Amino acid sequence: MNRRRRIYEGKAKILYEGPEPGTLIQHFKDDATAFNAKKHEIIDGKGVLNNRISEYIFNNLNAMGIPTHFIRRMNMREQLIREVEIIPLEVVVRNVAAGSIAKRLGLEEGTQLPRSIIEFYYKNDELEDPLVAEEHVTAFGWANPQELDDIMALAIRVNDFLSGLFLGVGIRLVDFKIECGRLFEGDMMRIVVADEISPDSCRLWDIETNDKLDKDRFRRDMGGMLEAYQEVAKRLGILNEND
Ligand code: C5P
Numbered sequence: 130m131n132r133r134r135r136i137y138e139g140k141a142k143i144l145y146e147g148p149e150p151g152t153l154i155q156h157f158k159d160d161a162t163a164f165n166a167k168k169h170e171i172i173d174g175k176g177v178l179n180n181r182i183s184e185y186i187f188n189n190l191n192a193m194g195i196p197t198h199f200i201r202r203m204n205m206r207e208q209l210i211r212e213v214e215i216i217p218l219e220v221v222v223r224n225v226a227a228g229s230i231a232k233r234l235g236l237e238e239g240t241q242l243p244r245s246i247i248e249f250y251y252k253n254d255e256l257e258d259p260l261v262a263e264e265h266v267t268a269f270g271w272a273n274p275q276e277l278d279d280i281m282a283l284a285i286r287v288n289d290f291l292s293g294l295f296l297g298v299g300i301r302l303v304d305f306k307i308e309c310g311r312l313f314e315g316d317m318m319r320i321v322v323a324d325e326i327s328p329d330s331c332r333l334w335d336i337e338t339n340d341k342l343d344k345d346r347f348r349r350d351m352g353g354m355l356e357a358y359q360e361v362a363k364r365l366g367i368l369n370e371n372d
Pocket of ligand 1 (some may be wrong): 184219221227228229230258304306329330331332344
């Protein structure tokens with residue numbers, strides 16, 4: 130029985146009221162969805178892996194002074210987080226052409242981009258998360274210019290950290306998505322990294338073979354999604370070789 134108050138249910142996660150004011154519990158489900166939930170499957174154990182991988186990444190970000198909503202993992206599927214006001218943007222950083230940018234601009238997948246590129250998508254299921262420009266972000270007030278600067282600075286720092294982390298374990302960070310939120314502490318407000326960072330929200334390719342170790346295995350019906358996520362966890366030292 131779960132008597133906790135459910136605050137929000139998304140495609141892959143549920144947010145519950147936390148034990149103290151200003152906290153929430155983020156619960157990782159096994160649901161895999163793609164193409165705005167037109168494709169949906171349950172992948173047993175995915176939530177457990179994403180909880181662990183995201184915990185590992187957010188702990189490292191916190192330790193490096195990159196502010197996040199993460200406090201600590203509570204159990205196999207849940208983590209304690211700070212309540213933030215989510216900014217309605219998906220912030221995507223790309224190092225290598227793949228996915229929607231490859232299609233939109235006619236680039237061959239795997240082409241190194243001239244430099245890392247930050248894109249913004251407006252989080253709106255009905256509109257299927259359209260790509261928007263910085264002008265739209267500030268004109269519609271989704272974030273003010275200072276907040277937008279802070280978001281871009283965070284995105285670049287996360288990209289630098291994650292690229293190095295994955296390179297160290299033989300993985301190329303092709304692209305990833307983060308979400309940011311406003312964390313209010315007394316009179317202070319700062320922008321922090323929220324949501325999750327996991328193989329659901331990153332493109333991760335084996336450096337030698339270019340094997341996909343991420344959600345594209347599900348999107349493209351390649352199979353072996355759970356095994357790929359386990360491989361990422363093992364390389365990061367989260368799971369033992371025999372897990
Ligand atoms: O599909 P697209 O190429 O735009 O995705 C870029 C990156 O953002 C990928 O790593 C993908 O996993 C992530 N993403 C996400 N959630 C979305 C859209 C994209 O995590 N709703």
